[in-house]
Each structure stands twice: as C-alpha cells, then as structure tokens.
Amino acid sequence: MDWEIILSDALRSGIGPVAAVYALAAIGLNLHFGYTGLLNFGQVAFMLVGAYGVAASVSTFGLSLWVGVLVGLACSVVLALLLGLPTLRLRAEYLAIATIAAGEILRLFYRSSWAEPVTGGVFGLQQFANDFYDVNPIPNDRYGFWLLNFSARDLWALGVAWGLVALMTLLIALLVHSPWGRVIRSIREDEEAVRSLGKSVYAYKLQSLMLGGAIGSLAGMMLAINNQSVNPDSYDPVVTFFLYTLLVLGGAGRVLGPVLGSILFWAILTFFDSLLRQAIDAGVISPTIIAAPEVGAVRFALVGLGLMLLMIFRPQGILGSRKEMLLDVR
Amino acid sequence: MTVRVTRLLVPIVALLLVALAPAAAWAQGEEVPSGPSFLDRALQSLLDGIQFGAIIAITAVGLSLVFGTTHLINFAHGELVTIGAVIAFFLNVTAQGPGWHIIISAVVAVVLGAAFGGVLERVMWRPLRNRGTGLINLFIITIGLSLLLRHVVLVFFGSRPSSYREYDIQQAIDLGPVGITPRDLTITVLSVLVLLGVAFMLQKTRIGTAIRAVSSNRDLAEASGIDVNRVVLVVWILGGGLAALGGVFFGLVEIITWDMGFRLLLLMFAGIILGGLGSAYGAMVGSFVVGIVAQMSSLWFPIDLQHAWALLALIVVLLIRPQGILGQRERVG
Numbered sequence: 315m316d317w318e319i320i321l322s323d324a325l326r327s328g329i330g331p332v333a334a335v336y337a338l339a340a341i342g343l344n345l346h347f348g349y350t351g352l353l354n355f356g357q358v359a360f361m362l363v364g365a366y367g368v369a370a371s372v373s374t375f376g377l378s379l380w381v382g383v384l385v386g387l388a389c390s391v392v393l394a395l396l397l398g399l400p401t402l403r404l405r406a407e408y409l410a411i412a413t414i415a416a417g418e419i420l421r422l423f424y425r426s427s428w429a430e431p432v433t434g435g436v437f438g439l440q441q442f443a444n445d446f447y448d449v450n451p452i453p454n455d456r457y458g459f460w461l462l463n464f465s466a467r468d469l470w471a472l473g474v475a476w477g478l479v480a481l482m483t484l485l486i487a488l489l490v491h492s493p494w495g496r497v498i499r500s501i502r503e504d505e506e507a508v509r510s511l512g513k514s515v516y517a518y519k520l521q522s523l524m525l526g527g528a529i530g531s532l533a534g535m536m537l538a539i540n541n542q543s544v545n546p547d548s549y550d551p552v553v554t555f556f557l558y559t560l561l562v563l564g565g566a567g568r569v570l571g572p573v574l575g576s577i578l579f580w581a582i583l584t585f586f587d588s589l590l591r592q593a594i595d596a597g598v599i600s601p602t603i604i605a606a607p608e609v610g611a612v613r614f615a616l617v618g619l620g621l622m623l624l625m626i627f628r629p630q631g632i633l634g635s636r637k638e639m640l641l642d643v644r
Numbered sequence: 645m646t647v648r649v650t651r652l653l654v655p656i657v658a659l660l661l662v663a664l665a666p667a668a669a670w671a672q673g674e675e676v677p678s679g680p681s682f683l684d685r686a687l688q689s690l691l692d693g694i695q696f697g698a699i700i701a702i703t704a705v706g707l708s709l710v711f712g713t714t715h716l717i718n719f720a721h722g723e724l725v726t727i728g729a730v731i732a733f734f735l736n737v738t739a740q741g742p743g744w745h746i747i748i749s750a751v752v753a754v755v756l757g758a759a760f761g762g763v764l765e766r767v768m769w770r771p772l773r774n775r776g777t778g779l780i781n782l783f784i785i786t787i788g789l790s791l792l793l794r795h796v797v798l799v800f801f802g803s804r805p806s807s808y809r810e811y812d813i814q815q816a817i818d819l820g821p822v823g824i825t826p827r828d829l830t831i832t833v834l835s836v837l838v839l840l841g842v843a844f845m846l847q848k849t850r851i852g853t854a855i856r857a858v859s860s861n862r863d864l865a866e867a868s869g870i871d872v873n874r875v876v877l878v879v880w881i882l883g884g885g886l887a888a889l890g891g892v893f894f895g896l897v898e899i900i901t902w903d904m905g906f907r908l909l910l911l912m913f914a915g916i917i918l919g920g921l922g923s924a925y926g927a928m929v930g931s932f933v934v935g936i937v938a939q940m941s942s943l944w945f946p947i948d949l950q951h952a953w954a955l956l957a958l959i960v961v962l963l964i965r966p967q968g969i970l971g972q973r974e975r976v977g
Contacts, residue, residue, distance in 0.1 A: 353780065400963040407717050407921070410783070411913045412962055415955040418910050422952040427943070484819065549905075555787050562784065604799070611798040618791025625785045 315592045322461035323588040328581030331468075334475035335537045336580070339553075340561045340572030341482045345361035345511055348567035349490055350522040351502030353406050355554050356397070356413030357530050359420050362529025362549040365538035366433055367512035372442035374432050383535060386623070390531035393420075394524040395433030402519045427547035436544035445470060446471075446539050471540045478536060479573060482529050487569045489525075498522050503566075552614070559621040565633030574632060587613050677682075682943070684821040689939045691822050697935025698835035699897065701928045702888035704912040705762075705842055706883025708927035711916070712859035713872075713879050714770070715779060719786040721887060722909030723793035728757040728888025729895040729904060730801050736808050746810045749890040754885045756799050761884020765877050792908070798902040803853060805899045838889065839928055842882075846924055851878055911938070911951065914958035920968030929969055933957070 327333065339361055346352040367386025371377040379387075392594040395415055401409040424433045433439065439616045457464050464472065466484045489495050497518050509515050538544045556579070564575020593599045604612055624631065677855075680688075706830035707721045721899045734741045735749035744752070772782060824832075846852040857865040866872050887905075913929075915934040919926025926960060934954045941953035961968065 343825050351780075353783070398964070400959065404962070404966050406780070408917070408962060408966065409716065411917060412959055415910055417916065417957050419952045419955045419959075422949060422955075426949045426952070427947055428949060438668030552791070553734050553792055558784060558787065611795045615792050615795035616797070618788045618793070618795065622785050622792065623788075625788060626777070627783050629777075638959075 315587075315596045318461065320588040320592055321481070324581045326462055327584035328577045329472075330580065331472050331475050331536070331540045333576045333580040334472065334479050335533045335540070336557060337479045337573045337576035338475070338482060338536060339530045339533035340557045340564075340576055341479070341486060341527035342555050343420060343554075344566060344568075344572045345486060345489075345498075345522055345526035345529070347501060347561065349495065350498045350519060351406070352402075352519060352523060353410035354489065354523065354526070355410050355412050355551070356415075356417035357527075357557055358549050358551060358553040359393060359417035360390045360527040360530030361534030361537065361553070362420050362424065362546070363393050365535030365544045365549070366534075367441075367531065368535045369439040369442045369538050369544040370432050372445070373434070379539075380444060382442075386531050386535050387528055391524050393437035394520070394527040398520045398523045402516055402523070413512060414551055414554070417549070417554065421546050421549050422472040424549075433546070434544075436546070438543055440543040443539040445544050461588070471536075473585060475536045475551055476542065478532060482532070483569060483573060490569070493595070494518075494521075499567075511591045527567075540594065555621070556617065559617055559624070562621065562624050562629065562631050565631035568631075568633040571631060571633050578632075583613055583617065674868055686940070686943060687820045688937060690947055691824060693936030693939035694932065695828055695832045695835075695935070696825075696939055697830050697895065697932035698839070699890050699893050699933035700908065700911050700935050701834050701839055701913050702893065702927055703887050703908060704915045704925050704927040704931045705839070705884045706879075707912050708916045708919075708922060708924050709855065709859070709879045710883050712922040712924065713855065713862070714769070714773070716786070717781070717783055719909070720790040720793060721883070721912065722905030722907075723797070723961060724757060724761060724788050724887035724905065725891040725894070725908055726797055726902065727760065727793065727903035728753045728891030729900045730797055730891075730902075731756050731888070732892045732895065733806060733808065733900050734800070736810075737806065744939075746808045746892075746896070749808075750889070754846055754888045757888025757891070758881045758885030761880040761882075762877060763885070764884070765880035769880070770873060770876070794903060796908060801900075801902050803902060807899055807900045811896060830898060833909050835893060838886070842886070843925065850874070855879060871943050907951070907974075914954055916968075917958050918961050918968055920970045923968070923970050926968050926970035933969070 339357055342360065343354060343357045346354040346357075364386040367389045368379065368382035371382030371385045372379055393416070398408070398411055402413045423429055425436050427435055429435065447467055447470065451465060452466040452470050452473075454466045457466070457469055490499065497513055500519055501515055502607065505515055508518075523536060534549075537548075560571050560575035560579035562575070563579055564573065565571035587609060590599065590612065591606060594601060594604065594606055594609070672770050696973050703721070703725050706724075707718060710718050710721070711718060722911070732746065732749040732753035735744050735752055736742075768785075769782070776784075785920070811827040812824040814827050816825045817829065844852075846856060854865070854870045854875050857868070857870055858872055862872060865875075888910075891905065894908065898904075911934050912931070915931030916927045917930065918933055919928065919930025934957065937957050938950040938954040945953065
C-alpha cells in the first residue's frame with residue numbers, strides 16, 4: 315500500500331475541477347435549502363440545462379460558446395419558473411417531489427431518440443468548448459508539485475472553475491447580508507411571520523429558486539466545458555443527493571459551507587476509493603469480500619451512510635449552528 | 645350543488661383523457677386496415693397500462709400510508725421494492741440459495757420485506773421521532789438510507805438485469821383484439837385482489853380504522869386512546885410487505901435490476917400526488933392513471949419516453965389541482 319499515492323489522489327480530487335463544479339452547484343443549493351428552506355431535489359436538472367445550453371448551442375446550432383452560456387442561463391431561469399410557479403405556493407414536500415421528477419423527466423427527454431437531432435441522444439455531444447481553451451492565457455507547460463501535475467489546459471479550466479466559486483461565494487455573502495437576504499432567511503424561519511409583514515413570500519421564493527438555479531446551471535456549464543463532452547446519464551438524480559451530502563457536511567446556511575463541504579467530500583471519497591483499491595491490490599482485503607469493480611458501489615453506499623449519520627448526529631455540519639438546522643416542514 | 649360539480653370536474657376530465665385515446669384510436673382505426681389496427685394497439689396499451697398501474701399501486705399504497713400517518717416522505721421506499729425482488733431472486737435462482745419455486749420465494753420475500761419495514765421503524769424512525777428530529781432532516785436521512793441500501797444491493801446483486809427461473813417466457817392468451825400472458829393476467833388479478841384486501845382492511849377492521857384516524861388527525865387519534873406508535877409500526881410492516889410483493893411482481897413482469905425500485909419510486913410519487921397526498925385510495929387511483937398514461941403514451945411517442953410522460957402528468961396535476969384527484973380541498977400552501 316502506497317500512502318503517498320492515496321493521499322495525493324485525495325488531494326488532487328479535493329482541489330480538482332469536479333470538486334469546484336460540485337461546490338458551485340452546492341452554492342446554488344445552499345441558497346435554496348440553507349437560506350430559503352426550499353427542498354429542491356432537482357438541482358441536477360439546472361446543471362443539465364446549463365450544460366446542454368452550452369453544448370447544443372455550439373455543436374448543433376453553430377453559435378459561439380459565449381452565446382451558449384447565455385442560452386444556458388436563460389434555460390435555467392425558464393426551468394425555475396416552470397418548477398416554481400406551480401409548486402412554491404404548496405407545502406414544502408410538493409416542491410421536493412416535483413423537482414426530483416423534473417430532473418428525471420429532463421434526463422429522459424434529453425437522452426430520447428426524439429431529441430437526438432439537438433442533444434445527441436444517448437451519445438451526447440462532444441468538442442464544443444474550443445472557444446474556451448483558445449483564450450487560455452497560461453503558457454503551455456506542465457505545472458505541479460509533489461505527485462500533482464497539471465497541464466496548462468487543466469490549470470485554466472481549474473482556475474476559472476474555482477474563480478467562479480469564489481465569485482459566487484462573494485455574491486451569496488453579499489446577498490444574504492442584504493435586506494433581501496434577511497427576508498429569505500426569515501422565510502426559512504417562519505413563513506407566516508414574513509407574510510404578516512406584507513412581504514410576498516412567493517415572489518421571494520421564486521427569486522431564490524431562479525438565482526440558485528442559475529448558479530447550478532453555471533456548474534453544469536463548467537462541468538461540460540471541463541470534460542469537452544455532455545452525456546444525459548451523467549445528470550442522474552444521485553448527483554443532487556451528493557450535493558445534499560456535501561452541503562450538510564460543510565454546513566447548510568453558511569456562506570463557506572458548500573465550498574468546504576465539496577473539498578472535503580471529494581477528498582474523503584477519493585481517499586476511500588484509492589485506499590480500497592490499494593488494499594485490494596496489496597491483498598490486504600480479499601477480492602471475495604470486495605472485488606475491484608465493486609469499489610464504486612461501496613463508495614456510493616458509504617456516501618449514503620455518511621449522509622444518514624451526519625443528519626442524525628450533526629445536522630449542522632462542520633460550520634453550521636444547530637439552532638439554524640432545526641427546520642421543519644410547514 | 646355547484647361545489648359538487650366542481651369537485652367532480654377533474655375526475656371527469658381525467659376519465660375523458662383516458663377515454664380519449666381509445667376514442668381517437670377507434671376513429672383512426674377504421675382508416676388503417678393493415679397490420680394490428682390502432683384500436684387494437686390502443687386496447688393492448690390500455691391493458692398493459694392497467695397491469696403496470698396495478699403494480700405501481702401495490703407499492704405506492706405503503707408509501708402513501710407512511711406519509712399519511714407520519715408525514716415522512718420515504719425516499720427509501722423504492723429500495724424496499726428492490727430488496728423484495730432481490731430476496732426472491734436469491735431464494736429462487738442463485739446457486740447458493742435453496743432454489744425454491746418462485747411462489748414460495750415470493751411469500752418468504754414478502755414476509756422478510758414486512759419484517760424489514762417493521763425493523764426500520766423500530767430501530768430507526770421511532771427513536772429519531774422521539775429525539776425530536778425535524779421532518780426535513782428525517783427526509784434527508786431517508787435519502788441517505790436509499791443510497792446506502794441501493795448500493796449494498798448493487799454489491800451483492802451486481803448491475804446485470806436478471807429474471808426469475810419460472811414463468812419467464814410464455815405464450816399470450818388471445819382475447820380478441822388484445823393478448824395477455826397467463827403470468828401477467830394472474831399478477832394483475834392478484835394485484836387487484838391485494839388492493840381490495842387493503843381497502844377492506846382500512847375500511848372494516850379496527851386497525852384499519854385506527855390507521856385512517858391517525859392519518860386524518862394524529863393528535864386527536866392519540867387523545868382518543870389509539871396507540872399511535874403501534875399504528876405506525878403496522879403501517880411500516882404493511883408497507884414493507886406490499887413493497888416486496890410489488891417488487892416480485894415487477895421482477896416477474898419486467899426484469900430485476902438493482903435500481904428498479906428507484907425508477908419505480910418516481911412513478912409512485914406521481915401516482916400518490918395525482919391521487920392526493922396521504923390518501924391510500926388516492927394512491928391506488930393515481931397509480932392506475934400513471935400506469936395507463938405511461939403505456940398509452942407509447943402509441944404516439946417513442947417508448948423510451950413513457951416514464952417521462954407519466955412524470956409530466958404529475959407536474960400538470962400540481963398546476964391544475966394540487967390536492968390530487970381524490971384529495972380534500974384544503975389549504976395546502
């Protein structure tokens with residue numbers, strides 16, 4: 315067992331582009347769940363429309379990447395309106411079920427043979443982010459330290475992704491400490507009280523859903539650009555569950571909660587993954603108990619167990635305060 | 645009187661929508677003489693839809709009762725379905741298992757599924773409720789449980805779809821324009837009988853009355869001497885058993901996969917909301933609508949979208965009648 319490899323794997327994953335993308339999506343989810351108390355279980359749907367907004371604009375319609383970004387953002391706003399208008403007047407459970415259903419509907423539509431001319435169906439779309447890599451200012455070289463090594467191309471994507479995370483974190487920090495932020499946090503605490511003060515709870519919830527959804531779509535775009543490909547099946551409902559896990563881990567309703575949560579989540583997950591694989595290779599764990607192809611499933615099961623234990627024993631996560639996480643359905 | 649009419653309006657519209665397809669089919673059917681006519685195909689899809697709906701209904705009733713009595717949306721309910729199907733698979737097919745006939749395996753799977761439901765309530769949900777864990781927290785815990793159970797099943801069962809040993813391939817019985825295999829016919833009839841049995845239990849027995857009392861007003865039921873914890877335990881046992889039965893049925897009709905329950909879960913939710921959140925009868929009616937919509941959509945649209953249409957029906961219902969077909973008109977917001 316080579317501990318150096320295991321630790322460097324964990325570190326690479328914790329600071330990697332996927333961690334940045336999940337942090338970005340979780341920042342949007344934090345606005346929904348952590349600050350407004352909305353149970354959005356379809357954050358992955360916002361990522362999907364963002365990613366395909368970029369990919370289809372460039373690959374199918376031949377537009378520029380930057381127009382695609384606008385298309386993706388517009389799609390996420392439309393989706394937020396479609397989801398929010400019917401369900402935000404209802405009890406919290408309705409939004410939860412409608413959003414998870416919407417995520418699955420969109421995945422099925424985007425992968426169907428019907429939508430194939432635009433979305434590429436089950437094959438997805440590839441090679442649409444060349445505009446992004448053409449403006450890379452970093453000189454072509456290898457950069458790295460210890461066992462970590464990045465090409466100029468990776469570093470550019472990584473830098474932009476974490477830059478977006480920083481930008482959105484700042485935006486949320488400013489927003490939640492503004493009068494608008496105080497209203498949405500009071501909606502989470504007591505909707506009736508806010509209504510009695512003459513605020514339109516419905517309008518504020520809708521705004522929160524749109525803004526968080528737009529941030530989620532940025533995450534989807536960044537994922538698509540980083541991979542240079544989109545595939546409907548990578549936008550499975552399980553992504554949203556991961557987002558909840560890392561958000562709860564970091565601390566929901568805290569500005570830095572999603573960022574810290576995402577870094578730790580991916581570092582821990584990859585640590586276990588790498589550890590298990592090394593242990594199997596070294597013969598420490600017999601392949602009859604866990605074989606190498608089953609490591610993926612085991613790590614998903616661990617995520618589920620981790621989410622349960624966190625929610626039972628420390629629902630406020632690392633940064634949160636317990637008082638704030640005693641939410642209830644109204 | 646006017647209130648009555650508006651209350652009936654949506655069920656009538658729903659009925660019309662269902663009737664529209666065969667009607668349209670009939671109109672078109674006469675123009676297309678070659679091949680199986682559109683009418684025949686429509687009737688066949690209707691039959692398939694009823695059969696599919698019956699299986700969704702069996703699984704959804706438990707989910708709806710749990711929601712009705714505890715207000716918990718159990719995201720792990722789909723895994724109870726998968727576990728039922730997989731237990732039967734191990735007893736029936738695998739080399740390490742006893743290789744029992746599917747009927748015996750199914751009975752054992754249902755008993756184990758019911759026991760699992762009861763154990764979950766006793767060791768997890770009841771202690772958590774007593775600790776005062778909030779509903780949203782419980783809700784997220786069910787998501788964690790769902791992820792955990794699903795991937796434990798994946799480790800043991802593998803990702804390859806499988807079938808049971810018996811009744812795998814059958815010749816369909818020809819019933820005029822439609823055909824159904826003896827297996828599917830038996831399963832549909834059994835499903836409907838089970839649903840009638842659940843309805844009878846809810847309506848006529850003491851525990852059924854208690855379940856309905858707890859669903860309609862928990863505090864009032866507790867004050868009138870009903871042991872709420874016992875009622876909730878019974879509901880979990882019932883839900884676990886029904887979910888396992890639904891899982892075996894689905895495995896027989898379609899195929900057993902490690903994520904079958906999760907795929908069904910969304911259709912169950914659609915059925916429950918369509919029928920009215922928390923009402924057992926609503927869950928049954930809604931599930932049949934979902935099954936029929938899913939199967940009949942393939943008359944016009946690609947088959948890979950049939951689940952998407954059923955879920956779309958859910959969002960449409962939330963738009964026009966959020967309390968569902970049978971739900972009480974109450975303030976839900």
